[in-house]
Structures are given as structure tokens and as C-alpha cells.
Amino acid sequence: xxxxxxxxxxxxxxxxxxxxxxxxxxxxxxxxxxxxxxxxxxxxxxxxxxxxxxxxxxxxxxxxxxxxxxxxxxxxxxxxxxxxxxxxxxxxxxx
Amino acid sequence: xxxxxxxxxxxxxxxxxxxxxxxxxxxxxxxxxxxxxxxxxxxxxxxxxxxxxxxxxxxxxxxxxxxxxxxxxxxxxxxxxxxxxxxxxxxxxxxxxxxxxxxxxxxxxxxxxxxxxxxxxxxxxxxxxxxxxxxxxxxxxxxxxxxxxxxxxxxxxxxxxxxxxxxxxxxxxxxxxxxxxxxxxxxxxxxxxxxxxxxxxxxxxxxxxxxxxxxxxxxxxxxxxxxxxxxxxxxxxxxxxxxxxxxxxxxxxxxxxxxxxxxxxxxxxxxxxxxxxxxxxxxxxxxxxxxxxxxxxxxxxxxxxxxxxxxxxxxxx
Amino acid sequence: xxxxxxxxxxxxxxxxxxxxxxxxxxxxxxxxxxxxxxxxxxxxxxxxxxxxxxxxxxxxxxxxxxxxxxxxxxxxxxxxxxxxxxxxxxxxxxxxxxxxxxxxxxxxxxxx
Amino acid sequence: xxxxxxxxxxxxxxxxxxxxxxxxxxxxxxxxxxxxxxxxxxxxxxxxxxxxxxxxxxxxxxxxxxxxxxxxxxxxxxxxxxxxxxxxxx
Numbered sequence: 001x002x003x004x005x006x007x008x009x010x011x012x013x014x015x016x017x018x019x020x021x022x023x024x025x026x027x028x029x030x031x032x033x034x035x036x037x038x039x040x041x042x043x044x045x046x047x048x049x050x051x052x053x054x055x056x057x058x059x060x061x062x063x064x065x066x067x068x069x070x071x072x073x074x075x076x077x078x079x080x081x082x083x084x085x086x087x088x089x090x091x092x093x094x095x
Numbered sequence: 096x097x098x099x100x101x102x103x104x105x106x107x108x109x110x111x112x113x114x115x116x117x118x119x120x121x122x123x124x125x126x127x128x129x130x131x132x133x134x135x136x137x138x139x140x141x142x143x144x145x146x147x148x149x150x151x152x153x154x155x156x157x158x159x160x161x162x163x164x165x166x167x168x169x170x171x172x173x174x175x176x177x178x179x180x181x182x183x184x185x186x187x188x189x190x191x192x193x194x195x196x197x198x199x200x201x202x203x204x205x206x207x208x209x210x211x212x213x214x215x216x217x218x219x220x221x222x223x224x225x226x227x228x229x230x231x232x233x234x235x236x237x238x239x240x241x242x243x244x245x246x247x248x249x250x251x252x253x254x255x256x257x258x259x260x261x262x263x264x265x266x267x268x269x270x271x272x273x274x275x276x277x278x279x280x281x282x283x284x285x286x287x288x289x290x291x292x293x294x295x296x297x298x299x300x301x302x303x304x305x306x307x308x309x310x311x312x313x314x315x316x317x318x319x320x321x322x323x324x325x326x327x328x329x330x331x332x333x334x335x336x337x338x339x340x341x342x343x344x345x346x347x348x349x350x351x352x353x354x355x356x357x358x359x360x361x362x363x364x365x366x367x368x369x370x371x372x373x374x375x376x377x378x379x380x381x382x383x384x385x386x387x388x389x390x391x392x393x394x395x396x397x398x399x400x401x402x403x404x405x406x407x408x409x410x411x412x
Numbered sequence: 413x414x415x416x417x418x419x420x421x422x423x424x425x426x427x428x429x430x431x432x433x434x435x436x437x438x439x440x441x442x443x444x445x446x447x448x449x450x451x452x453x454x455x456x457x458x459x460x461x462x463x464x465x466x467x468x469x470x471x472x473x474x475x476x477x478x479x480x481x482x483x484x485x486x487x488x489x490x491x492x493x494x495x496x497x498x499x500x501x502x503x504x505x506x507x508x509x510x511x512x513x514x515x516x517x518x519x520x521x522x523x524x
Numbered sequence: 525x526x527x528x529x530x531x532x533x534x535x536x537x538x539x540x541x542x543x544x545x546x547x548x549x550x551x552x553x554x555x556x557x558x559x560x561x562x563x564x565x566x567x568x569x570x571x572x573x574x575x576x577x578x579x580x581x582x583x584x585x586x587x588x589x590x591x592x593x594x595x596x597x598x599x600x601x602x603x604x605x606x607x608x609x610x611x612x613x614x
Binding site for chain 4: 097098099101102105106109113116120122124125128129131132135136138139142145147148150151154155158159160162163166167170171173278279280284287290294297298301305308318322325328329332
Binding site: 070074077078081082084088 | 284285286287289290293294297
């Protein structure tokens, strides 16, 4: 018997999985570096975010939930900054 | 239906593929990136082998800090790679080496498949040792590292110091005593500064946390020290801090603090508990944490210096 | 097949792969990478021995695991020294080849 | 339920691993790094899902460490690049 929370978990994790798959497809199929970077950041931020969201109802101690959110926050920060840095490199390369 | 075996097989084939691409990739930089990916995947394998302590070490040292080291070197060397074609080995040598490699791998695989059914193990001894002088530690690995195999752990810190001295001695004589070249550009980009401002403080806390929980849970001096080292590197990349002059007193003290404190406590064990590296009963846990704290310091100082390289002539600060 | 046997076989394969690269690659950084691939293969073999220690009443044998942790840090120290040597050679000579014949010919610096 | 979670983590891992084809194909170094970045993030996600499906202890700390170091390869690369290019742009 699948409870409502389980259903929520599954939906969120499934959506996260979709974003990772989409990010990979983008990375492999998009024609130029900047659009590939665009695909990558979606997978980074939304994919992991949704997976974390889906896992939160499954944790037993609330501290673990905080840790999950911290993990997501760290990846958001580094993903965003790296995208900036790589984007600058690409823009300079094109000039 | 059980999916876990399929996950294991997926992971195993991924590791082999990535290792193969490290070995056969045409492009030098591709090989380096493959290697870093390989380190990352290995951390996942360690999780599947119920070794979260090893996974954490592999993630922090094997993938994170090594990644910075190798990607920096690979990027610098990739430039000359194209200008200078190397003599490639002939087909006969290739076949011979391939046969040798297959032979070694098969022999090793056969040995693994024929391991005795009741495995010989030092675990009972280690558990006894850990429940004796290392009492109070919930993490048997930390107990083994600090108590049962304490000599290994101390000498491993000495290896780190030797490696740092080795790296320093590669620099020119005139540069001795100078600082290594900065890790970042003179005006770091805003994104880099932002990242370091967020990561460095949070990461320092996480590093200390992982060191602290290491007594009872996965984590410990190695992992915590490596994370702290990584955070110092981030700060240096954003130019919040500079690589220190290699003749700085505090730096050298920090480097030797870990093994020195370890050795002093070990010697004190002779008089207090009757044995070298024996901890007096009842005080084992605080003493172990005390030793570990200095080891964290030594690791956090040594790893960034290893990445920063030899002292440079141009930077006098 | 149990996960630990599988990991052991992966370890054996990695040792073979790394050996192949270590012998054949002319570039020193590639040799270093291949050497580290071997090293990690050996660690994995160690790891499955650690897993087999489960018989002793623990979920793993802490002794090999502790030694792998030590090993990873030592491997990093050795790699860092090797990288420093390679980069030092590069900044001294402008090239990093290990081929002794190549050094008797004029290099890119002297050739100019 | 757990089987579904494991399947999802396998799918994530498979996807980001296929992305590693960019490491070999390039064409530029930046693409190779992007694939590595994706492997890092996807790996963290797959790791977390497996950890909660199989109750392996200590995994969240490993994921925390990985998350902390996720950007390291890329920022090291950018730093070398910018030092080499003579630090022209502010």
C-alpha cells in the first residue's frame, strides 16, 4: 500500500530524475557550449532539488532533513558560480 | 525483483569504462578529467562496500584535492602536448604489454575468487584493542587508526611532511624561503569571490563536524583535515589568503604538530601505561581526540602546500 | 555474485588497465594517472577483504579499511610530488618527454 | 517502494554517466568539465536516494563532502586559464 507521502516522494524524485536525464540529453545533443551549459545548470539545480524534496518526508530525524537542504544549497551555490565562471571563459573564447 | 545487483553491475561497468578512458584517451586533458570522474565513482563503490569512512576520504582527497592538483597540471601541460608529438610505442610492444596486463589482472581475479571461506582477519584483535585502550570510540576505524595501528598513522603524517619537503626542494635555490605562486588570479572574478565567501565558512564548519563525529560515526581526522584543506584552497583561489612563505614559523610548526604530538603522547604512554602508544585507561578518548586535533591541523596545512607547489621566485610576500 | 566479489574483480581489471597505460604511455602525467588507476585497483581488492571480515561480528573489518584511508592520503602525497617534478621539468626545459633520445636532439627552446 | 527508488537512482546514474561521453568527445575542455560537474551532482542525488532506500549509515556526510567539493575541478581550471591569459579582464 502506497501512502500519500510515498506518492509525493515518488513524484518529486521522478521529476528530479527527469531533469537529470534531460540535462544529459542537452549536454550531449545541444549544438554549442553555452546552451550545453544551460542544460547542465537545470539538471544541477532542479534535478538535485527535486530529489532532495522527495527525500525529506522519508527522513526520521529533522536534523537529517536540514543536512539534505544544506547539501542542496551547497550544490546550488557552487553550480551557479561555476556556471558564471565557465560562461565568462566561453564568452571570452568567442571574442 | 531486486534491483540492487543491477545497480552494482552498472557502477562496476562505469568504473571500468572511465578507467579505460583515463588510460586510452587521446587528449591529455580528457584523460585527466576521466581520472577525476573515476575518483568520484570510486567513492560510490566504497559506499556500496559499507565503507563510508573510505568513501569520505576518497571524495575529499582522491577526487576533490587531487582533482585540483591534476586539472591544474593537466591544463598547463596540455598546451605543449600538441607542439611536441611523442614517439608512440610499436604494435609488438603494445601486444606484449596488453598480454602482460591481462595476465596480471586474471591472476589477481583468480586469487580473489579463491579466497578462503573463513577469511583470516585482524578484526577480533582490533576490536579487543579498540575496546581496551581505545575505549569509548564508537567508530572502530578511528580506534584502529589511532590505537591499534597508531604507528602507521603517525608515519603516514611523516610521509606527508617528507612530500612537502620534496615539493619545496624542487624550486630554485634562489627562491628558497619564498611563498609558492598564488593559486588564483590577481583580480578574482566576482563569482569566484562569492563562492569562496559562502563555501569557506560553511565548509570549515563541516570539516570540524566531520572530524568531531569521527570518534563515533564515519569521519575523522583525515576526512575533516582534507575538507579544511580544501576550504583553505578555496580561500586562496579567491585571494582572501595567500600561500604562506615556506620559512614561516607557524607553518612549519603546524606541519610537524600532528606527528610530534602523536610521538610525545606515545612516549608518555611508556611511563603512564607501561607501553609505547598505550593510553591510560579512562583517558583514552580525550587523549585520542587531542592527538587527532593536531593531526587535522597538520593535514589541513600539508595538503594545500602540496597543491601550491614549490616556492616561486616572483612572489616575495 | 556478491557485491564484494564484483568489486574485487573490478579491482583486478583496474590493475590490468593501469599497468597497460603505465608501460605504454610516453607522457609522464599519463603514466602518473595510470599508476593511480593501479593504486585504486589495489585499494578495492583491499576493500573486499575488509568486507569479508564481516564474519568477525562486525559489518566490516576495520583494519584494511583504516589502511586504505592511510593509503589514499599517501597516494595523494606521492602524486603531488610527481606533479611538482613534472611541472618543474616543464619550466626548466619547456618539455616533459621521458624519451632519452629526444633530449640529445635540440629542444624547442634551444632550437629557436 | 524502495525498488522504485533504486530504479530512479540507477536511471540518474546511468544518465549522468552517458553524459561522460562529453569527456572524450569534447570538443573543448569546458565541455569535458561540464560532464564532470553533471556526474558530481547526479552522483550526489543517486547516492542520497540509494542511502535512503537501503539505510546505509553515514552516507549523508559523504554527500555533504561531495557537495562541498562539487565545484573544485571547474574553479581550478578557470584559475589556470585566467592566469595564463594575462589577467586582462576585470
